[in-house]
Amino acid sequence: YQMLSSLRVRPTQCFRSLSTLQLVYIENGDPAKVIIPSTISLPSSVPSGHVRVAWMAAPINPADINQIQGVYPVKPPLPAVGGNEGVGRVEQIGEGVSSLKVGDHVIPAKSGLGTWRRMGDHQADQLWSIDKRLAPEAGATLQVNPSTAYRMLTDFEDLQEGDTVIQNGANSGVGRSVMQICKIRGLKCVSVVRSRESGMDELRDELTELGSTTVVTEEEMASKMRGKVKARLALNCVGGRSSLFLAGAIAKRGTMVTYGGMSKQPLSIPTAAFIFNDIRLRGFWMSRWYDEGHAEERDVMYRDLGDWFVSGRMKTPPFEKISIDNATAALEKAQTKFDKKMLFV
Numbered sequence: 001y002q003m004l005s006s007l008r009v010r011p012t013q014c015f016r017s018l019s020t021l022q023l024v025y026i027e028n029g030d031p032a033k034v035i036i037p038s039t040i041s042l043p044s045s046v047p048s049g050h051v052r053v054a055w056m057a058a059p060i061n062p063a064d065i066n067q068i069q070g071v072y073p074v075k076p077p078l079p080a081v082g083g084n085e086g087v088g089r090v091e092q093i094g095e096g097v098s099s100l101k102v103g104d105h106v107i108p109a110k111s112g113l114g115t116w117r118r119m120g121d122h123q124a125d126q127l128w129s130i131d132k133r134l135a136p137e138a139g140a141t142l143q144v145n146p147s148t149a150y151r152m153l154t155d156f157e158d159l160q161e162g163d164t165v166i167q168n169g170a171n172s173g174v175g176r177s178v179m180q181i182c183k184i185r186g187l188k189c190v191s192v193v194r195s196r197e198s199g200m201d202e203l204r205d206e207l208t209e210l211g212s213t214t215v216v217t218e219e220e221m222a223s224k225m226r227g228k229v230k231a232r233l234a235l236n237c238v239g240g241r242s243s244l245f246l247a248g249a250i251a252k253r254g255t256m257v258t259y260g261g262m263s264k265q266p267l268s269i270p271t272a273a274f275i276f277n278d279i280r281l282r283g284f285w286m287s288r289w290y291d292e293g294h295a296e297e298r299d300v301m302y303r304d305l306g307d308w309f310v311s312g313r314m315k316t317p318p319f320e321k322i323s324i325d326n327a328t329a330a331l332e333k334a335q336t337k338f339d340k341k342m343l344f345v
Contacts, residue, residue, distance in 0.1 A: 017041040017042060017043055017044060018041065018042045018043075018044065018119070019039055019040070019041055019042075020039070020040060020041075020042055020117065020118045020119040020120070021037055021038070021039055021117065021118050021324060021325070022037075022038055022040060022081045022114070022116065022117035022118070022120065023035050023036070023037060023038075023081060023082045023083070023116040023117065023324065023327050024036050024037075024038045024079050024080065024081055024082075025068050025078065025079065025080060025082060026078055026079040027078065028068060028069055028070030028078075029068070029069065029070075030069070031064075031065055031068040031069070031082070031331040031334075031335070032328050032331040032332045032335070034068060035068065035082060035327055035328070035331060037324075037325070037327060042119065042120075042121060045094075046092045046093065046094035046121055047094050047121060048094050048095040048096050049094055049095070049096050049097060049123055049124060050094040050097070050121045050122060050123055050124065051090050051091075051092065051093050051094060051097055051100050051106075051121070051122060051124050051127065052090070052091045052092035052093075052094075052119065052120070052121050053088035053089065053090055053091065053106060053119065053120055053121075053122055053127070054088055054089050054091050054118065054119050055086050055087070055088040055115055055116075055117055055118060055119065055120070056086075056087055056088055056089060056136045056139075056140070056345070057086060057087055057136040057137060057139070057140035057321075057343055057344065057345050058083045058085060058086030058087075058115040058116055058140055058343070058344045059085055059086070059140055059141050059319075059341055059342065059343050059344070060083075060330060060331065060334040060341070060342040060343075060344070061084065061085060061144060061341075063084055063111070063144070064082055064083055064084055064085075065331075065334065065335060067082075067084065067112075068082055073287070074111045074112050074287060076112040076114070080112075080114060081114025081115075081116055081117055081120075082114065082115075082116040083113075083114055083115035083116035083117075083344075084108065084111045084112060084113065084115065084143075084144075085107070085108065085115060085140065085141060085143045085144050086107065086108070086115030086116075086140050086344075087105055087106070087107050087130070087134075087136055087139030087140040087142070088105070088106055088107075088115075089103065089104070089105055089106075090102055090103060090104045090105075090106060091119070094121075094124075097124045099124050099125070099129075100124055100127065100129060103132075104129045104132070105129065105130050105131070105132045105134070105139060106127040106128060106129055106130065107127070107128050107130055107139065107140075107142060107143050108126065108127065108128070108143065109125065109126050109127055109128045109290065110126065110287070110290050110291060111287045111290070113126055116324065116327070116344055117324075118324065128298070128302070130142060130302055130306060131302070131303070131306035131307075131310065133306070133310045134306055134309055134310065135309070135316075136345070137316045137319055137343065138309040138314075138316050140343065141173070141316060141317075141341070142302065142305060142306070142309075143286075144173075144286060145172075145173035145174045145176075145177050145317075146177040146181075146305050146309075146314065147286060147301060147302075147305065148174050148177070148259060148284070148286045149174050149175075149177035149178040149180075149181055150177075150181060150301050150304070150305060151284065151286065151289060151301070152178070152233075152235055152257050152259065152284055153165065153178065153181055153182070153185070153187075153233070154301075155284075156233060156255045156257050156282055156284075157232050157233045157254070157255055159185070159187055159232060159233060161185065161186035161187065162186065162187070162188065163187055163188065163232045163233075164187070164188040164189075164190060164213075164229065164230065164231040164232060164251075165178065165182055165187055165188065165189050165190070165231055165232070165233045165234070165235065166189075166190040166191075166192065166229055166231040166233075166234045166235070166246055166249050166250075167179075167189070167190070167191055167192065167234070167235040167236075167237075167246075168192040168193075168218070168235075168236055168237060168238045168242045168243070168245075168246055169192075169193075169236075169237040169238050169242075169260065169262060170191030170192055170193050170207060170212065170215070171193050171194075171203065171207065172237060173317050173341065174235075174237065174259070174260075175191065175235075175237070176207075176210055176317055177314070178235060179191055179207060179210045179211035179212045180210050180211045180308075180313070180314045180315070181211075181308075181314070182211050182212075182213075183210070183211030183313075184211075184308060184313055184314070188213040188214075189211055189212045189213050189214075190212070190213060190214045190216070190225075190229055190231065190249070191207050191212040191214065191215045191216070192216055192217070192218055192221050192242065192245065192246070193207070193215060193216075193217060193218075194217065194218065195217040195218065195219055200217075203215070210315070218241070218242055218245060221245045221249075222245055225249070226248065229249040230249070230250075230251040230254075231249050231250055231251060231254060232250075232251055232254050232255070233254060233255055233256075233257070234246040234247065234249065234250050234254065234255070234256040234257070235256075235257055235259065236256055236257065236258045236259070236260075236267070237258070237259055237260030237261070237262055238260070238261070238262050238263050239258070239260075239261040239262070239263045239264070239265050239266060239267055239268075240263035240264075240265030240266070240267075240268060241263075241265070241268060242263065243256070243258070243267045243268055243269065244268035244269065244270060247268075247269045247270055247273045247279060248270050248273060250273060250277060250279045251277070252276075252277045252278060252279075253277070253278050253279070253280070254277070254279055254280070255279065255280045255281075255282055256279060256280070256281050256282070257282045257283070257284050258281070258282070258283050258284070259283070259284045259285070259286075267281070269281070317340075317341055318339065318340040318341070319340055319341050319342075319343045320333070320340040320341070320342055320343065321343050321345045322342055322343065322344060322345070323344070323345065324344045324345075327344075330342045330344065
């Protein structure tokens with residue numbers, strides 16, 4: 001705990017300071033063990049070029065877990081505050097800031113900001129203003145899953161109404177966003193999920209309601225759907241045997257985009273799909289896209305997604321809201337229970 005004393009921010013002027021809680025890790029490891037609640041003091045005046053943000057909601061994502069474990073490509077210097085995604089409200093503005101104003105709702109501009117805190121001072125250019133009409137749950141999760149789905153459905157193929165998209169890992173956060181955007185855009189969506197002993201019919205109904213045209217298991221994809229799907233775009237977050245089925249369902253000169261590897265197995269691609277269908281394999285990482293800039297495209301994307309959430313055409317995944325004071329319990333649940341996303345509020 002002695003090391004945490006260096007995290008305390010002491011006011012440089014003789015004004016009343018503000019105490020606030022944040023979740024800090026000083027070493028990599030099991031998040032439930034290495035995350036330490038730390039109370040720090042913020043100065044009464046906000047530094048030049050910064051804004052003070054009250055964080056309203058922040059999810060626990062797999063990338064957050066991996067980052068704390070030390071196995072994620074984005075590695076903030078330690079000690080660090082956990083959390084890459086969240087939504088906050090601007091409370092105070094520092095000198096020289098013109099891009100934001102008090103009352104704006106903001107999300108991180110890039111990964112590594114540290115959103116698991118009640119309040120923090122951040123450089124204004126590290127934040128992005130979003131639609132204040134968005135519910136905190138939608139705003140807090142706008143940056144990763146819906147945006148990943150939006151970009152993959154936009155950047156790799158010129159999809160037209162009636163075209164087919166196929167995806168595995170369809171019950172994931174990105175997968176649910178994909179099928180909803182497909183429904184909005186008039187695209188057919190074939191969703192491949194893992195088989196389960198119970199609840200399969202309920203899952204089919206749920207994913208169909210969200211926007212899937214067809215919901216099949218990997219086994220059904222191999223036995224019943226072979227040769228029946230000709231997708232312009234395939235979205236792969238599993239790899240291994242599952243990617244083999246996807247590649248075989250791609251139309252001539254179609255594209256498979258890999259954005260995850262949940263099976264931890266290498267891609268399996270049929271040779272015939274390359275030779276006779278001339279398929280293309282691409283990779284996508286949302287963090288890299290943000291690092292590249294894309295300011296105009298980002299504004300359009302957030303506007304579209306914001307309108308869809310506000311209108312009810314898109315829905316957030318199931319959440320379990322939990323206080324930042326109960327961080328250990330939340331982090332344990334995030335690694336063992338996958339039916340709901342943990343959301344710090």
